[in-house]
Amino acid sequence: MKIIFFGTSNVALPILEALSKKHEIVAVVTSPDAKVGRKQELKESPVSVLATEMKLKLLKPVKVKGEAGFVEELSALGADMFVVVSYGKILPLQVINLPKYKTVNVHFSPLPKYRGPSPIQAALQNGDEYTGSSVFILDEKVDNGPLLSTEIIKIDSDDNYLTLSQKLAYKAAGSINQVLEDYVTGKTTPLPQDEASATYTKIISKTDGQIDWNKSAYEIYNQFRAFFPWPGVWTRWNGKVLKIIDLEPALKSQAEPGSAKNCGLVLDGGKIACGQDTFLWLKMVQLEGKKETLIQDFLNGYSEFVGSELK
Secondary structure: OEEEEEEOOHHHHHHHHHHHHHOEEEEEEOOOOEEEOOOOEEEOOHHHHHHHHOOOOEEOOOOOOOOHHHHHHHHHOOOOEEEEEOOOOOOOHHHHOOOOOOEEEEEOOOOOOOEOOOHHHHHHHOOOOEEEEEEEEOOOOOOOOOEEEEEEEEOOOOOOHHHHHHHHHHHHHHHHHHHHHHHHOOOOOOEOOOHHHOOEOOOOOHHHHEOOOOOEHHHHHHHHHHOOOOOOEEEEEOOEEEEEEEEEEOOHHHOOOOOOOOOOEEEHHHEEEEEOOEEEEEEEEEEOOOOOEEHHHHHHHOOOOOOOEOO
């Protein structure tokens, strides 16, 4: 088949590579180069970098909806199907229905659970034991179209966003060609999603990384896993932002004896009192304006840290 691939982030890369081995990728659509960092230098998306290496035709529209010229360009390429993986823009029906076999989307959750932009983060933050990926036919609603396949994988206790997203991406890449073949040959009957079971995720912002020390150590650890490496988790100390680069829950045997401690209280060794009489060990931190520091070095440099409260 002739396929136009829509994608932007790292999770799309294994699937693009897998599709290119079986099909003709007539074009890759990705987000425009974006300014990043303090110097605001233009940077290509990961999909743009890979497509360039693969010598594929690249399209980087600023907008998709209402862009007649872009739709005409897509139409002229004569693709049989569009495949979307973590593209980042909502496609209008005019684009979705353009190719013969319409537009297929790979979404990293077992739909209809966790529709929307942050399904991997949601699974980690909620402490789920399992998640998965779904392939479905796009329609005008968010992650709503009929399902072609669903794969389930186990979430390991030390998985974070980076490790879990890669597992999901490679798992989906291993099956995507068979799923598409079964779809176009009629072996698979697209099944409607159970609307009553649908749940939704939101766009993640930096504020989602702020720690509420009243939550249990395990809830905070799951927050850390979900938002690693971005936006990360953080708290406030002495009026400054303190980023938590690495942490882990304390074992029950490492709990503090005696009366309950104030949530956010810093104890010896960088142990933090959390809600439900649980504790976390800080392993690496970064104080606003400073470099990342191992907790022991931080304690040596800021003796007043122990006994203070994080906000």
